[in-house]
Amino acid sequence: QKSTWSFELSYYNEYKSYLSMAGKAKKLIKEKVKKEQKSTWSFDEEDINDLEFWMGFGSTFALSLILYSMTAYPGLPIGDSGEFMSTSIDFGVSHPPGYPLFTILSYFSINYLPFGTPAWRINILSVIFGTFFNTCIYYLVTVLGSKPAVGFLSAGWIGFSRLLWMWSIQGEIFTLNNLFCVLIMIQAYKYEGSHDKILEAKRSAFLCGLSLSNQHTSVLFIIPFAIRVAYIAIIRERGSFYDILKISLFGVLGMLWYIQLPISYYFFTPRVTWGEFNSVSNLVRHMLRLDYGSSFKLVAGESKSSFLANFIVFVRDSSLELSIIPWLLVIVLFAVLYKHLPGLTKNSLSMVTFMLLSYFIVFCSLANIDDLRGLNMGVLERFWMQPFVGLIVLSGVSLSLLLSYISRKGFPSVDNRYMWWLLAVALVSYQIRRNYDDNNESDNMYSYHYAMAVLPHLPANALMLTGGDLPTNVFRYHTICEGIRPDVKVLDMQFMAADWYHNVLAPTTFAGVEIPGVYRPFTDPSKLHKNQYNVEIFLNMNIDKYPIFICNGFSNKDESYKKNFVMIPFQTCFQFHRRSNVQDLIQMVSKTPNVTMFEWPMPNGFQYEDRSWEYTLLTTYIGSLVKKGIMIWEEATLLKSNSPAQRYLIENGLQYMKEATAQLEKAIEDMKVPEGIWSLTSESFAKNLGNYCMIYHSMVELSSDSDKEEVLPQLETCVRKYWRLHTRWVPDAKADPFIKEINRVLALETIRGLRYDI
Numbered sequence: 001q002k003s004t005w006s007f008e009l010s011y012y013n014e015y016k017s018y019l020s021m022a023g024k025a026k027k028l029i030k031e032k033v034k035k036e037q038k039s040t041w042s043f044d045e046e047d048i049n050d051l052e053f054w055m056g057f058g059s060t061f062a063l064s065l066i067l068y069s070m071t072a073y074p075g076l077p078i079g080d081s082g083e084f085m086s087t088s089i090d091f092g093v094s095h096p097p098g099y100p101l102f103t104i105l106s107y108f109s110i111n112y113l114p115f116g117t118p119a120w121r122i123n124i125l126s127v128i129f130g131t132f133f134n135t136c137i138y139y140l141v142t143v144l145g146s147k148p149a150v151g152f153l154s155a156g157w158i159g160f161s162r163l164l165w166m167w168s169i170q171g172e173i174f175t176l177n178n179l180f181c182v183l184i185m186i187q188a189y190k191y192e193g194s195h196d197k198i199l200e201a202k203r204s205a206f207l208c209g210l211s212l213s214n215q216h217t218s219v220l221f222i223i224p225f226a227i228r229v230a231y232i233a234i235i236r237e238r239g240s241f242y243d244i245l246k247i248s249l250f251g252v253l254g255m256l257w258y259i260q261l262p263i264s265y266y267f268f269t270p271r272v273t274w275g276e277f278n279s280v281s282n283l284v285r286h287m288l289r290l291d292y293g294s295s296f297k298l299v300a301g302e303s304k305s306s307f308l309a310n311f312i313v314f315v316r317d318s319s320l321e322l323s324i325i326p327w328l329l330v331i332v333l334f335a336v337l338y339k340h341l342p343g344l345t346k347n348s349l350s351m352v353t354f355m356l357l358s359y360f361i362v363f364c365s366l367a368n369i370d371d372l373r374g375l376n377m378g379v380l381e382r383f384w385m386q387p388f389v390g391l392i393v394l395s396g397v398s399l400s401l402l403l404s405y406i407s408r409k410g411f412p413s414v415d416n417r418y419m420w421w422l423l424a425v426a427l428v429s430y431q432i433r434r435n436y437d438d439n440n441e442s443d444n445m446y447s448y449h450y451a452m453a454v455l456p457h458l459p460a461n462a463l464m465l466t467g468g469d470l471p472t473n474v475f476r477y478h479t480i481c482e483g484i485r486p487d488v489k490v491l492d493m494q495f496m497a498a499d500w501y502h503n504v505l506a507p508t509t510f511a512g513v514e515i516p517g518v519y520r521p522f523t524d525p526s527k528l529h530k531n532q533y534n535v536e537i538f539l540n541m542n543i544d545k546y547p548i549f550i551c552n553g554f555s556n557k558d559e560s561y562k563k564n565f566v567m568i569p570f571q572t573c574f575q576f577h578r579r580s581n582v583q584d585l586i587q588m589v590s591k592t593p594n595v596t597m598f599e600w601p602m603p604n605g606f607q608y609e610d611r612s613w614e615y616t617l618l619t620t621y622i623g624s625l626v627k628k629g630i631m632i633w634e635e636a637t638l639l640k641s642n643s644p645a646q647r648y649l650i651e652n653g654l655q656y657m658k659e660a661t662a663q664l665e666k667a668i669e670d671m672k673v674p675e676g677i678w679s680l681t682s683e684s685f686a687k688n689l690g691n692y693c694m695i696y697h698s699m700v701e702l703s704s705d706s707d708k709e710e711v712l713p714q715l716e717t718c719v720r721k722y723w724r725l726h727t728r729w730v731p732d733a734k735a736d737p738f739i740k741e742i743n744r745v746l747a748l749e750t751i752r753g754l755r756y757d758i
Contacts, residue, residue, distance in 0.1 A: 052417070056148035060138040060155045064131040067160070067432065068168050071440045072127050076119040076447040077170035078613035082473025083272070084171060085110065085122055086480050092270030093261050093277075096289040100260035101213040102173045110481070118481040122171030129175040130168025134159035136182040140189065140393055144345055145400025149420040154396030156428030158388060161321045163381060165439040173215055174382050180211035181389050184221050185355070189348040191229065197237050201229045202250040209254020216289070217386060220362050224354035258287060271480050271509045276500035310364035310380075317384055318391060326395035333398035337405060349397060356390035378611030438607070446617060449601050451478040454571045455485040459547045463513065464490050464573070465535075470616060471551040471573075493519065502531075514541035521558035536560035539576055548576045552620065566635065569628040572620065629657045 076082055080095075087094045088106035106122045113121040134155040142151035158164055167174045187204045194200040204225065211218040233239040233247065264270060265277040275286045285291070319327070338346065363383060369376050407415035451474050458464070466472040476490045489510055495501050496519035506515040517531030519538070528534065535558045542548060543565075551573040561567075567574035602621050603614035632653035639646040 050148075052148050053142060056138060056142065056152045057135065060152055060159075061131060061135045063156070063428075064134040064159055065127070067436075068127040068130050068165075069124070071165075071436070071442055072120070072123045072169040073171075073441045073444055074120055075117050075445050076474065076477050077123070077172075077441070077444070078447050078470060078474065078617055079170075079172070080469065080473065081119070081122070081171045082447070082477035083469070084173070085119055086272040086473070086476045087270060087274070088122070089118065089481055090270035090272070091260075091264050091268045092273035093264050093275055093286070095274050096285075096291055097216055097287045098258065098261050098275075099173050099214060100257040101210065102176055104257065104260055106171065119171060119477070123169060126168055126171055126175045129179050130159065130164070133164075133168075133175065133179040133182060136179065136186060137389070137392065137396075140182060140186050141396035141400070144189065144348060144393075145397040147400035147403065147417075147420065149417060149424045150396055150400045150403075152421075153399075153424035153427055154392050156424070157322065157431055158392040160428065160431045160435055161388075162435045162438055163317075163321050164385060164388070165435055167382065167385065169439065169441060174385060177211070177215040177218060178385050178389060180207075180214060180218050181221055181386050182393075183207060184211060184218065184225060185348075185352055185389070185393060188225050188228075188351045188355075189344075192347045192351070193344050197229075197232055198239055198243050198247070201233055201247045204229060205247050205251035206254040209251040210257075211254075213255050213257035217359075217363065217383060220359040221355040221386065221390075224358050225351060228351060228354075258283075261286065265504075269508050272476060273504060274495075276504050282500075307361070307365045310367050311360060313380070314360070314364065314384055314387065317381055318388060321384075322388065322392065326391050329395035329398040329402070330391065332402060333394060337398065337401045340405075341401075345397075349394065352390050352393055356387055356394070359387050359390070374610045375613070375616050376611075378609075378613070381611065444614075446601065446603050446614060447474045448478070450474055450572075450617060451484065454551070454573060455479070455488060457571060458485065458488055458549065460487055462488050462547045462549060463542065464488055465493055465548065465550040466490055467493050467550070467552045470613065470620060475551070489513065497521075513546070514538075516541065523558065523560040525560075534558055534560040536564065539565055543576060543578065549573045550576070567631065569624075569631060572624040574627070574631075629653055629660055632656065 076085070084094055084099070084102065084106060086092075088103045089110050091103070091107050093100075094103060105125060109121045109125055110118050113124075116124070137158060138148075138151040138155040140151075141154045142148050145151070159168070164175075164178070167178075184204075184207060187200075187207050191197070191200045191204055208218075208222045208226070211222070229247070230244075233244060237243075261275070261283060262277045264273060265275075275282065277283050277286070315327075333349070338349070341349070367380065367383070369380050403415045403420070413419075455475065455478060464475060466475065472490065472492045472494075475488070476492070478484045479486055479488050479490060491510065491513075495505065496515070499518055501519075502515055502517055506513070516533045516537065518533075520528055520532045520534060522528055522532075522534050525534070525537075528537075537560075539548060539561055549570060550567065561576065564579055565576050566579045568577055569575075603618045608614040608618070632649050636646050636649040636653065639649070
């Protein structure tokens with residue numbers, strides 16, 4: 001170059017020629033890559049602006065919003081919804097881990113929406129969350145598979161399945177959790193395709209922290225995503241320590257909603273709340289659900305359940321809810337199509353798969369419900385919705401890619417977009433028709449009817465002890481949120497057994513009620529430590545100031561009251577009275593209506609599955625029929641044999657049992673109660689059912705001859721029908737010590753007038 005100018009010029013021209021060739025080569029490479037991507041069915045980002053995409057997007061959104069709104073509960077759904085509503089109206093704290101994000105949203109919704117019942121104002125939140133969930137499913141399947149029709153089909157198929165639809169129309173945290181899970185998947189897709197990985201990692205961390213402020217099971221989707229982000233940030237992007245720290249701080253920022261727990265404790269006075277947050281250890285204990293053992297244990301205590309058993313239940317339920325086809329499509333995806341995928345699609349689907357596997361391995365190993373029948377199955381199945389999300393995304397993308405694959409193999413008509421839109425609309429319509437009746441709760445007011453059957457009849461300033469979620473949440477919601485009998489105080493016996501109850505709620509919500517410490521269900525007073533009490537101590541301190549009732553009985557077998565108190569039936573509940581003398585007992589029994597049930601609407605036993613709360617409410621209705629007869633019989637056996645008082649109670653009991661038997665017939669025939677209901681009631685009622693006719697028989701044996709002639713036909717009907725139901729449906733009937741005698745009596749041609757001591 002220094003020797004001659006001409007040589008320098010020729011070198012420069014040659015350099016320009018090579019530069020031009022390099023530009024052409026780069027353009028050719030880009031075109032080849034784009035062509036190669038299309039040949040491997042990768043989604044073209046330009047298609048996202050296509051009219052077809054936005055029509056599918058709008059159709060998914062509108063259809064979901066309309067159908068969910070039409071079928072939403074107008075009032076209180078039975079279950080945990082009553083707790084969330086009763087706590088959020090006063091900015092209180094729900095059961096662990098507290099669900100602060102849902103509580104804050106519910107607080108503003110229930111207090112500032114100007115229309116609808118308080119319950120509906122929170123139910124509509126789930127409608128909105130469910131609508132956005134379906135729309136996000138449509139978006140993700142479409143961007144990964146390039147087929148808007150398949151995206152619409154995937155969103156409609158999962159969104160209008162029985163399980164997802166059911167939780168999208170009631171005020172619960174699960175639909176918001178579903179929305180976060182699909183948003184995490186979308187963020188994983190965005191992260192894989194981003195150029196600034198550190199910036200996208202910060203957004204991802206914030207979203208993950210936000211999801212953990214609602215429900216902890218989303219962490220099983222977050223763990224594999226976090227591992228992927230950490231690997232890329234540290235190894236590939238060579239991020240600094242400060243980059244990793246910033247990403248972590250964005251995750252913490254997303255979880256700042258948990259500040260609602262101490263704010264509620266220090267600055268609000270909620271009528272219902274859970275926990276005492278005067279220390280960091282108490283806050284952490286609540287957040288990590290340590291009262292249950294861990295974040296993924298569904299109930300307190302140990303369990304014999306196994307990973308395999310839970311996984312089998314999931315496969316069975318997913319096949320019933322979504323059909324077996326999604327599983328087959330996932331198999332096709334990894335057996336045939338996966339190797340053809342471009343990097344972005346492959347990495348995104350791999351992340352969804354790892355999220356699914358993470359959930360299976362951890363949750364199925366730790367979920368600790370042994371008896372998967374009835375309501376227990378309903379508790380477990382709500383946690384299947386998260387893996388349903390991963391399953392439907394993988395199967396939807398698999399179907400899209402399979403259509404492109406078959407089309408490339410010489411069958412282009414298979415990938416006709418108009419044909420697939422018609423098929424998608426038809427299949428989604430079928431799914432809607434299949435599940436509409438089961439999920440149409442627009443006239444479901446059973447919790448209101450249950451509350452109105454009891455609350456208006458209570459005396460002023462009554463105390464109501466409750467055992468179990470059903471009566472606690474129903475009565476507490478209607479007294480606090482609806483303002484029905486606000487003078488009635490509902491005392492949850494589970495709360496009363498908590499260490500924080502005496503310090504947090506006793507001085508405010510239950511001011512004036514003597515609560516001497518921590519409740520412990522010990523009949524023997526010697527087992528009680530300092531600042532502990534049982535029911536007898538509580539009654540002695542309060543019964544002269546307040547009328548005291550108990551609904552749904554004692555789940556903890558506390559019988560300390562029996563020596564000095566008696567429970568007299570009152571509607572579906574019992575009222576405590578001092579056991580002063582026989583005449584007072586007779587007077588109380590005589591004033592109690594014989595049959596008080598079936599005067600208000602009940603759930604239909606064929607419409608609601610045994611795993612639903614409505615079915616549980618129905619069993620509570622029916623179980624209340626036998627309570628008074630059993631109580632009268634037990635009290636009669638304590639009196640002097642053949643005394644006037646005993647004869648009176650027996651006659652009263654016989655009359656009640658006769659009417660109660662007729663009402664059971666009415667429940668089975670008129671109210672369409674399935675026979676199988678007997679197998680799914682509580683343990684105490686199953687026992688009552690087995691002994692129901694035995695008590696009836698005992699009353700007959702103690703009664704006069706004239707009374708026997710009148711009630712023996714009724715007794716025979718009772719024995720024939722209800723013992724047969726007992727032997728057929730009650731799971732542990734074979735272990736009944738009377739089962740041989742029961743079967744012997746059932747085998748007789750006639751049993752009338754026959755004495756059988758069992």
